[in-house]
Amino acid sequence: MQPDLHSRTTTAHTLHHFRTRSPLVHCMTNDVVQSFTANVLLALGASPAMVIDVQEAAQFAAIADALLINVGTLTDERAQAMRAAVISANAAQKPWTLDPVAVGALTLRSRFCHDLLPLRPATIRGNASEILALAGISGGGRGVDTTDTALAALPGAQRLASDTSAIVVVTGEVDYVTNGTRTVAVTGGDTLMTRVVGTGCALSAVVAACCSLPGDRLDNVASACAFIKLAGCKAAQHSAGPGSFIPAFVDALWALEGEVQA
Amino acid sequence: MQPDLHSRTTTAHTLHHFRTRSPLVHCMTNDVVQSFTANVLLALGASPAMVIDVQEAAQFAAIADALLINVGTLTDERAQAMRAAVISANAAQKPWTLDPVAVGALTLRSRFCHDLLPLRPATIRGNASEILALAGISGGGRGVDTTDTALAALPGAQRLASDTSAIVVVTGEVDYVTNGTRTVAVTGGDTLMTRVVGTGCALSAVVAACCSLPGDRLDNVASACAFIKLAGCKAAQHSAGPGSFIPAFVDALWALEGEVQA
Amino acid sequence: MQPDLHSRTTTAHTLHHFRTRSPLVHCMTNDVVQSFTANVLLALGASPAMVIDVQEAAQFAAIADALLINVGTLTDERAQAMRAAVISANAAQKPWTLDPVAVGALTLRSRFCHDLLPLRPATIRGNASEILALAGISGGGRGVDTTDTALAALPGAQRLASDTSAIVVVTGEVDYVTNGTRTVAVTGGDTLMTRVVGTGCALSAVVAACCSLPGDRLDNVASACAFIKLAGCKAAQHSAGPGSFIPAFVDALWALEGEVQA
Numbered sequence: 001m002q003p004d005l006h007s008r009t010t011t012a013h014t015l016h017h018f019r020t021r022s023p024l025v026h027c028m029t030n031d032v033v034q035s036f037t038a039n040v041l042l043a044l045g046a047s048p049a050m051v052i053d054v055q056e057a058a059q060f061a062a063i064a065d066a067l068l069i070n071v072g073t074l075t076d077e078r079a080q081a082m083r084a085a086v087i088s089a090n091a092a093q094k095p096w097t098l099d100p101v102a103v104g105a106l107t108l109r110s111r112f113c114h115d116l117l118p119l120r121p122a123t124i125r126g127n128a129s130e131i132l133a134l135a136g137i138s139g140g141g142r143g144v145d146t147t148d149t150a151l152a153a154l155p156g157a158q159r160l161a162s163d164t165s166a167i168v169v170v171t172g173e174v175d176y177v178t179n180g181t182r183t184v185a186v187t188g189g190d191t192l193m194t195r196v197v198g199t200g201c202a203l204s205a206v207v208a209a210c211c212s213l214p215g216d217r218l219d220n221v222a223s224a225c226a227f228i229k230l231a232g233c234k235a236a237q238h239s240a241g242p243g244s245f246i247p248a249f250v251d252a253l254w255a256l257e258g259e260v261q262a
Numbered sequence: 263m264q265p266d267l268h269s270r271t272t273t274a275h276t277l278h279h280f281r282t283r284s285p286l287v288h289c290m291t292n293d294v295v296q297s298f299t300a301n302v303l304l305a306l307g308a309s310p311a312m313v314i315d316v317q318e319a320a321q322f323a324a325i326a327d328a329l330l331i332n333v334g335t336l337t338d339e340r341a342q343a344m345r346a347a348v349i350s351a352n353a354a355q356k357p358w359t360l361d362p363v364a365v366g367a368l369t370l371r372s373r374f375c376h377d378l379l380p381l382r383p384a385t386i387r388g389n390a391s392e393i394l395a396l397a398g399i400s401g402g403g404r405g406v407d408t409t410d411t412a413l414a415a416l417p418g419a420q421r422l423a424s425d426t427s428a429i430v431v432v433t434g435e436v437d438y439v440t441n442g443t444r445t446v447a448v449t450g451g452d453t454l455m456t457r458v459v460g461t462g463c464a465l466s467a468v469v470a471a472c473c474s475l476p477g478d479r480l481d482n483v484a485s486a487c488a489f490i491k492l493a494g495c496k497a498a499q500h501s502a503g504p505g506s507f508i509p510a511f512v513d514a515l516w517a518l519e520g521e522v523q524a
Numbered sequence: 525m526q527p528d529l530h531s532r533t534t535t536a537h538t539l540h541h542f543r544t545r546s547p548l549v550h551c552m553t554n555d556v557v558q559s560f561t562a563n564v565l566l567a568l569g570a571s572p573a574m575v576i577d578v579q580e581a582a583q584f585a586a587i588a589d590a591l592l593i594n595v596g597t598l599t600d601e602r603a604q605a606m607r608a609a610v611i612s613a614n615a616a617q618k619p620w621t622l623d624p625v626a627v628g629a630l631t632l633r634s635r636f637c638h639d640l641l642p643l644r645p646a647t648i649r650g651n652a653s654e655i656l657a658l659a660g661i662s663g664g665g666r667g668v669d670t671t672d673t674a675l676a677a678l679p680g681a682q683r684l685a686s687d688t689s690a691i692v693v694v695t696g697e698v699d700y701v702t703n704g705t706r707t708v709a710v711t712g713g714d715t716l717m718t719r720v721v722g723t724g725c726a727l728s729a730v731v732a733a734c735c736s737l738p739g740d741r742l743d744n745v746a747s748a749c750a751f752i753k754l755a756g757c758k759a760a761q762h763s764a765g766p767g768s769f770i771p772a773f774v775d776a777l778w779a780l781e782g783e784v785q786a
Contacts, residue, residue, distance in 0.1 A: 030574070247505035248506070
């Protein structure tokens with residue numbers, strides 16, 4: 001089963017919906033990427049909000065258009081608040097997205113992520129090692145970095161999608177987006193993105209936002225990957241290293257309209 | 263009662279005091295804007311410090327020149343530490359500033375902010391929805407964004423100022439600074455500032471710092487608004503989007519002397 | 525005892541090891557500098573990971589190549605997790621580095637840092653006030669800023685090194701690196717670095733990474749100081765203020781090879 005290549009037309013379509021709807025995204029994410037994640041969502045036209053208290057998180061997940069759960073700096077207390085938010089999002093029929101950072105290697109987050117799977121995530125976004133660990137195939141990578149390629153993890157991603165009914169995104173040099181039966185490939189980007197903290201985490205936030213848009217969810221999620229790949233490619237051309245890449249990347253997301261048409 | 267327009271002369275005067283005194287600002291702020299807030303204060307010549315443990319926060323609030331309380335990512339534990347810091351600041355006669363992020367919509371922060379009002383904040387800084395919610399007039403905005411204009415919230419701001427004896431700042435396209443009887447308007451800025459996370463939160467930190475300066479407090483607080491508006495306007499002219507806006511904005515704060523004279 | 529000047533040859537040697545080994549650095553650092561610290565490590569070629577739960581921190585400290593403990597925003601809960609990580613790092617014979625931010629002035633962190641000293645840190649990195657406070661000579665600075673010069677703190681640093689068997693780094697206009705008997709001086713840098721939050725904290729993370737490299741530890745740690753001084757000097761030449769300094773600094777770390785040869 002050869003993956004389809006995600007089209008520019010679909011990307012443009014999703015971008016139009018994104019900018020028009022300005023989704024309110026409840027981000028429960030790790031301590032390292034909060035500011036970058038918010039700025040990425042703002043540049044694309046979304047409205048980010050980070051609410052973390054257990055009671056407030058449950059309240060806010062029902063108000064927001066989408067919820068992101070990223071376990072990068074999980075604690076027991078944060079896990080409790082995340083679970084309350086997920087249950088509330090489900091009750092309000094709002095989609096939630098899981099970013100299982102470094103799952104596999106560490107006990108608390110591994111147990112927590114596995115416990116969340118029956119709560120019907122709309123999308124799961126991880127690197128190859130994370131997706132393989134979550135699919136029960138391998139033990140996870142070296143810290144937050146992957147030790148596998150996205151293509152090698154594709155069968156695991158497809159199985160995980162079938163088992164959970166979630167869209168699964170496995171990211172790498174090429175991103176693969178699958179629902180278990182249909183798979184779309186998204187190319188582009190630049191290796192400089194791996195030298196900047198939070199590009200994967202920010203993608204997950206954009207994926208979460210895209211899950212709230214009308215139309216086919218798999219296509220919308222693949223468009224989220226395309227936004228990041230397109231902006232990353234353009235930013236790499238206009239930067240002297242990972243430091244100047246960051247403002248260039250956010251500017252490129254802001255100016256994405258033209259890039260998508262090109 | 264027509265608001266006065268804040269003058270460049272007063273702004274220059276406050277800036278001179280700011281750079282000369284280099285206020286030590288104890289920032290108890292949300293997880294998203296910590297780094298940006300610190301860099302904004304440093305660029306202006308202040309000395310920021312983030313101290314959050316309940317015991318240490320009480321100790322440090324008495325040492326610092328000013329205290330900022332921002333409830334963006336409030337938790338029960340953080341609320342306890344903030345309250346201890348406020349009580350300690352009051353005992354040491356140090357001014358404290360409240361930024362009631364997203365008050366109204368969410369229970370924990372709404373109760374906490376209302377409980378803090380009798381503890382005599384020097385200044386309260388919020389957007390229109392937040393000020394209206396705190397004044398007991400409406401139920402708060404959509405997440406952290408405002409659904410009202412600053413001018414529409416001015417009567418609420420004036421009432422809140424009268425009720426609490428605090429300076430109240432309601433920010434928007436025009437910022438209004440009021441003590442209930444006198445109101446000053448601060449113009450400038452750029453809409454790009456709404457596409458960067460933390461510009462409002464950073465303003466609150468600068469407001470907190472300005473509350474420690476000699477001279478008329480209302481004028482000093484209006485100058486804080488002017489610093490941010492002037493730097494925001496200049497940065498918008500020198501940036502290609504919200505990504506390059508951030509370094510340009512911090513640079514503009516650093517170089518503010520010339521802008522203020524202009 | 526006149527300090528030796530650290531050589532470019534040694535710096536180049538350490539940089540080569542750094543880029544080849546790509547150390548996995550477990551950063552338990554303060555809330556303000558997480559993103560900047562991660563980006564500094566990534567630009568140099570290291571692999572940062574922030575893991576904070578008490579159980580996961582103990583697990584991860586044994587997997588990582590090096591551990592950083594920075595007490596800038598310490599809480600009781602964070603202190604417990606840090607102690608577990610230190611014990612685990614020691615058991616796995618992995619080096620750990622202490623950044624005693626604002627030690628002396630505040631009770632929780634002062635007690636915590638003193639309690640950690642018998643647990644054999646590989647390196648301690650602080651400004652003059654912090655090193656003097658930790659050596660039991662003075663009461664600490666004004667918040668996170670130093671009120672002493674690095675040279676004045678050198679005898680205290682040497683005594684602290686002898687007492688703890690750690691390498692001690694006292695940073696300022698000139699950085700001094702000492703094991704109590706041999707002392708190396710590292711010059712360079714720019715005063716603009718004091719107007720950007722986290723340059724000292726990021727240095728501590730690079731110091732932690734360098735402790736995991738082969739060769740003489742004192743030389744490796746002095747090279748960490750040289751990386752930051754060289755990049756800071758170059759970035760200051762290419763920036764208009766502290767805002768544009770940040771991307772220029774990270775780019776300079778990324779391109780460090782050439783600078784070191786020069």
